Amino acid sequence: MTHSSPIRIFVADDDPDDRLLIRDAFLESSDFLYLTFFEDGEGIMSGLTTSSRGALPQLILLDLNMPGKNGRDIIAELKADSSLRGIPIVILTTSRNEEDIAACYDLGASSYIVKPVSYEELLEITRSLTHYWTKITTLPGQSESYV
Template identity: 35%
Template sequence: MYDTPSYQSYSDDKIDILLVEDNPVDVRLTEEAFKTAEQEIALQTVTNGDDAVEFLQQSSDTDLPDLVLLDLNLPGRDGCDVLEVIRDDPRLRPLPVLMLTSSEADEDVARCYDARANSYLTKPTDPAEFISLVDIFARFWVEKVHLPPIPQ
């Protein structure tokens, strides 16, 4: 038998999100969209895949984000390579990773799901639609989903 973790309620706590995004416009739009979330969101941003891996590997267990919002097309390691590093590391493996990218290519979608992405979202080109997508993401992943327990 094993102990079933008790999922923490995030209703009164902030959610820590690591945004891995190299486009400053998309970073700004994401920040704007998260301002409308019912829950407080702390957004940490890195702009390339190598920095994302370094950030995660150097974070203590209590400083890991609650989830990762990861672009596919990044300088350095691409998003799928970052995802593979996360899934190969037993300490990082439980992190929910959501791909947020401009690519609609079937091979990119398949590659990310093969690497065990939790979801794959395609960025709209219209800023209002982008904010709407991030708002929908926030309402579902931040306000509705039970995230893995925070290490004690």
């Protein structure tokens, strides 16, 4: 089962090197994605609130520890907004702190992934995410888009 249109993924990470690595790994994992990157929490929230309903992402990949609005703030805002709460949120962060992990799941994160140390591990993660979110699950706005 495959989606007939690319999956839109919004990625928020304040580290430019991480954004570049994440982009490269996703592009190597699949050419059936539409990626939009943001440097911080304010940027992704602005992108989400100015997107038309058809341009909203089907998945959000979110760094936890960013200046200004951090990942926890963003999860809370998204889950409080009825038009955005259905978008799955995957946390991709360096934090292994049990309190961070529990807080993210309590707020409504769909998954929590600790950033790997090697590009090969990141590539494995992006391949798994791409497979799971494009082949296995049905995302908002995709239920009638199968071929």
